[in-house]
Amino acid sequence: MNGARWLARALVAEGVDTLFGYPGGAIMPFYDALHDSDLKHVLVRHEQGAAFAANGYARASGRVGVCVATSGPGASNLVTGIADAMLDSVPMVVITGQVATPLMGTDAFQELDVFGMTMPIVKHSFLVRRVEDMPRVVAEAFRIARSGRPGPVLIDFPKDVQVADASALPLHVPSPIDDIPRPADASLHAALALVSQARRPVVYGGGGIALGNAVDVFRDFVNATRIPTVLTLRGLGALPPDNPLNLGMLGMHGTRAANLAVQECDLLIVVGARFDDRATGKLAEFAPNARVIHMDPDACEIGKLRHADAAVNGDMATALKALTLPCAAHVHGRHAIPRREWLETCLQRARDHAPRYDAPGETVYAPALLRRLSEIAPDAVVACDVGQHQMWVAQHWRFQQPRQHLTSGALGAMGFGLPAALGAQMQAPGARVVCVSGDGSFLMNVQELATLARYRLPVKIVLLDNQALGMVRQWQELFFEKRYSEIDLSDNPDFVALAAAFGIQALHVERAGDVEAALQALMDAPGPALLHVAIDQKANVWPLVPPNHNNAQMMDGEPAQAEADSTSTPTPPGTENPSHAIPA
Template identity: 85%
Template sequence: MNGARWLVQALVAEGVDTLFGYPGGAIMPFYDALHGSDLRHVLVRHEQGAAFAANGYARASGRVGVCVATSGPGASNLVTGIADAMLDSVPMVVITGQVPTALMGTDAFQELDVFGMTMPIVKHSFLPRKVEDLPRMVAEAFRIARSGRPGPVLIDLPKDVQFGDASQLPAHVPLDIDDVPAPIDASLHAALALISQAQRPLMYGGGGIALGDSVAAFRTFVDATQIPTVLTLKGLGALPSGHALNLGMLGMHGSRAANLAVQEADLLIVVGARFDDRATGKLAEFAPNARVVHMDLDACEIGKLRHADVGVRGDIRTTLTALTLPCAAHLHGRNGIARRAWRATCQQRAREHAARYDAPGESVYAPSLLKRLSELAPNAVVACDVGQHQMWVAQHWRMKEPRQHLTSGALGAMGFGLPAAIGAQMQDPSAQVVCVSGDGSFLMNVQELATLRRYGLPVKIVLLDNQALGMVRQWQELFFERRYSEIDLSDNPDFVAVAAAFGVQALHVDRADGVEAALQQLLAAPGPALLHVAIDQAANVWPLVPPNHNNAQMLDPEADARAALATPTAEDPRHAIPA
């Protein structure tokens, strides 16, 4: 029994069943210990794929994702996936090999200070110097990753510690996670007082709802109080897309109904959200008439970017449950007429500004394709890459649950989608998993098609190809006087042939009238499959809040054009960018 074999048994005791990794010299004793163990190891084709796959596994399941790499370049290739987990609060344990302790600091082969390099992007790091350190450090790593606001923890494992005699070590015993603090009564009373006074209250839900296992409590609160609701990118699915009170996503590419409601509300009830700049636009002009009740587990987020008139720190589920009945009683009494009028205004705007899918022409309209795919696969987990397609998914996919939507939110990491889909599929082989990618993002981790094929994972890939870095091109068009710089991807490979070379079934569609049959064929395909979709390079994501503008100052030429056709003499200054 050496340190590596003890670690394998400890991972099993922690409930780990799947690892994502890539072997190498400094981690080789651990890989030797994996041989014949009960752990399922998924061999990815790049360490970044391992980190993103563990990330997707954790996001889809709520459990700790685990990835493994060797020292030096193996460890450094994990960094982007670790940073993504930190910024989006994803529980992960990252195990890296390290040179023997006697060689540390000597610039040995493949030596890298991964402990120091990752310090800003992990909740905690461990560097065992002797085998006797392992029981405490491994137990603490999993406890910290799971506790409070989740996040990644690093174990940098020297090679001699892996080889060390562990015959005297006790069997591993997992630690309980930290108790989640309950909100104090005074903050609940203060929140109730503000909510009862509001005439135009608005729920503002974020990713903390799912992280805090509070989806049911959030939905109960919304239904009981009948307060209109907006959601962040990470909060999508906390309220189903078709819910009568769901105004959609707020922010830079949010819906007009959501953004106008935020700007006119007199109270924001912020639940597990952090006032991210992509959600708020120009912060100084965000919700200018609103007081704020901010509910969050992480005390650091309350009042960090926007003053909270009432901060309710503690377990979100407990907070919402405690407030549901008294808030419902108050909201249906005093100021009830004003609140009903406010709700009717919000819902009317949601109907008036609902997305339209009747785009003219013969080419494929991406929003329509994605909406239809979500209808054909209503229970699918969708993993997105980053770019225009990511925003189209956020706007048009019919989300039912937040863990159905895997997206790199705060970091915005291209290359996330395919390996995250692999992780989601491995955590639940029976799940229907769809990866939506763009031609720029897809090539960043295209090698993971080999992983799909090796393990026979039935992930379905929708590749939207506009032969450009679409989001960068859109910004260059709008804000850089159409000086298109390094966004041309017209020399893309034949993606159908690329998929076929990996042994993955692939098909192509480039006309709107072929979309339905292509989607049906994709979803019916056994095993992994890719649908290559050619779309118009000039297609943009609308609405768009320009930089340094408030959320009411949305650009939406498509909606403006429809309004002009309906009332050709009317001028609507709302969509102009002010000087």
Template identity: 85%
Template sequence: MSTQPASTAPQAAAPSNGAAWLAQALIAEGVDTLFGYPGGAIMPFYDALHGSDLKHVLVRHEQGAAFAANGYARASGRVGVCVATSGPGASNLVTGIADAMLDSVPMVVITGQVATPLMGTDAFQELDVFGMTMPIVKHSFLVRRVEELPRVVAEAFRLARSGRPGPVLIDFPKDVQVGDACALPAHVPLDIDDVPRATDASLHEALALVSQAQRPVVYGGGGVALGHAVEVFRDFVNATRIPTVLTLKGLGALPPDNPLNLGMLGMHGTRAANLAVQECDLLIVVGARFDDRATGKLAEFAPHARVIHMDPDACEIGKLRHADAAVNGDIAAALKALTLPCAAHVHGRHAVARRQWLETCFQRARDHAARYDAPGDGVYAPALLRRLSQIAPGAVVSCDVGQHQMWVAQHWRFEHPRQHLTSGALGAMGFGLPAAIGAQLAMRAQTSHDPQQADPCVICVSGDGSFLMNVQELATVARYRLPLKIVLLDNQALGMVRQWQELFFERRYSEIDLSDNPDFAALAAAFGIPATRIERAEDVEGALQALIAAPGAALLHVAIDQKANVWPLVPPNHNNAQMLDGDPAEVPAGESETASASSPTLENPDHALSA
């Protein structure tokens, strides 16, 4: 059993009402920062925050609160907390809650609600947020009496942290907030049950499969970090010398300079990673869920491989791909138990075949390594991002969604998964800036004990489409003097949609034109944030150095070619060996998709796609 440590703050006076009791309970749960926006139905709680030890961060839109709490949790591994009033305040949180659910992010969401006698009467700003969020939370609580608060709050934090993490909602009616709480006991966090260990039988099955494999591949996902298994995962890979591919959320689980790291797999994965998976005879899946963007056409994914699937969530094992060895339980413990026995097979009966397999993977990685010597005078986004990752190697990077998100995944050198904050399963535009705010405050909280230590570097990489979705949070950056660095890649288009329309919709460009974007540098300056604009490759180095050296927040506005695409690309309904890689203008127009946006096909894939 593991217990969350209670706060060591001096004992506060007994709370007078439910709202004050909740504020003290949050401190007891170890919460130091929460993100929110006040309103009528949550006003008693905001009154209780006045003079509290809790740091409340006032965002400028409730979606910003949910994404900031989300980023705080992703960067720190702690529970993120956000607060909003009833009605539109609560509904504005929904996208951030859904993102947390789909990416397994621990959050507690507190919403105000109309007083219980008014519920069901269509009262002002009444909304059934309990019902609305039911599919996108681990659990929802509607507190009807003050006496329920100790149980509800303790359970909410336990559920958010335990097992597969996720968001939990507490809907908090106004009359309960002002109700008498003098008789309530001081809050005590609940113990969290340890994740059960995998059975010996499943570990033996896994070991038997490893011993028989000649072309094994490790497929690591976001569950590696969620399972606190990064170090043992690295030990396993290094000891067994098995080539490894990573998902979008798994990036950083293996250091980027490790030769066994073949990179990201899937739709925009590396050629070395995708071909290794397609040709392997054993796939060791660690904390991944066979997401469609990783697998491509599932029926043709890793067609020759038997599967070992390690995951603490039993529901994921066998959901999309049959597992020949189902290792359900603590990932870290399972990897640790398997490392030495599996490593012994490196020199076993298939040693020669494995060495040949390893050299094949290494050679492909060398042959298909990314190049950064793009011709022309314009800024080449992958080269800029690779260089920035070298200048700021320990930075936490928060991405929005689109082409820039994939360029970051492909070209940034992440040393740990918690350095990479990205909306993976939901793909929510507008995520990047508020999530970066949450991450910056999480990092600041971790270093607050040392006044001599500078704020850790947090970088938001956004696109012109995504940035405008939550641009109002520049006010939050300015108010709290956050030294956030923003790289805005501007192609004056919805780039990923434009790329798909170019490739699969016969260049019928529909509603992707953003040529009327504002002057982003002037916009940042209006919030008191200095900004620089560049459009030539020769200006990149100086601009990046100045960005990182800036003493506070700064924005770098980068104009890039609208026609630049993300390569490679596995078209929908194709397997991962069929990667489109090159100038789409060279693909004959007759081979573009015209049949269906939901299941596009290419009429002559052998001509248009390289294998």
């Protein structure tokens, strides 16, 4: 029984069943221990794929994802996936091999200070110097990753500690998770007082709703109070899409109904959201007439970017339960008539500005394709890459639950989609998992097609190909006087042939009339499959709030915009020359 074998058994005791990784010299004793372990190891083809796969596994399941790599370049290749988990509050434990402790600091082969390198992007780091420290380190790593606001924890595991005698160590016992405290009664009273005074309230829900296991109570609160609700990118699914109170996503590519409601409200009830810049637009002009109730288990988020008139720190499910009935009673209180008028105004806007899917022409209109696929596979878990397709998914896919939507929100990491879908499929082999990617993002981790093929994971890939870095192209069109710089991907490979080279079935569609049959064939295909979709390079994501503008100043375009000449770009209200705006 050495340190590596003890760690393998401890992972099983922590409830881990699957690891994602890539072996190498400094982690080889641990891989030897896996040979006799009950753990399932998924061999990815790049360490970044391992980190994103563990990330997708954790997002889809709510459990801790685990990835493994060797020292040096193996560890450094994990960094982007670790940072993504930190910024999106994803519970992960990252295990890296390290050179033997006598060699540390000598510039030994494949030695890197991964402890120091990752310190800004983890909740905690451990460098195990003695095998006797293993029980404490492993228990603390999983406790920290799961507790409070979840996040990644690093265990750097020197090779000599891996092979050290661990026969005297006790069997591993997981540490209990810290309870999130109940919100103070005074903060709940303050929140209720604000609700009682509001005439135009709006609920602003974020990714913390799912992290706090508060989806059901959040829905009860919204339905009981009948307050119009907007959601962030990572809050999508917290309220069903067919709920009339759901005005959609707010922010840079949010709906007109959501953005105008926030800008005109007099009370903003913030539940598990953090006033991200992509949601708020110009922060100084965000919800300018609103007082704020901010509910979050992380005290650091409350008041960080916007003063909270009622700061409700603690367990959000408890807070929402405590406020639901008293707040609902105010629906018929002294401001009942203006509240009804406000609600009808919000609902009418949602009806007036509902997305259209009747784009003219014979080319594929991406929003219509994605909307139709969400109807064909309403239960699918969707892993997105980053770019225009990510925003189209957010706008047009009808998510029933937040954990159906896996997206790199705060970091915006291209290459996330395919390995995250792989991880989501591993945590639920019978689930329907769809990866939506763009031609730019897809090639960043395309090697994970080999992983899909090896394990015959039935992930379905929708690859939207406009032969450009679409979001960068759109911004250069709108804000850089159409000075297109390094966005041309017209030399893309034949993606159908590329998938076939990995042994994966692939289809191609380029005409709108063929979309229905192509989607059905994709979803009916056994095992992994790819649908390559050719779309118009001029297609833009609408609406769009330009940089340094408030959310009421939206640029917009009709579905026909994909067919129109780009010279017809609309000008946002109050912006005489949008080309002078500079991206954040």
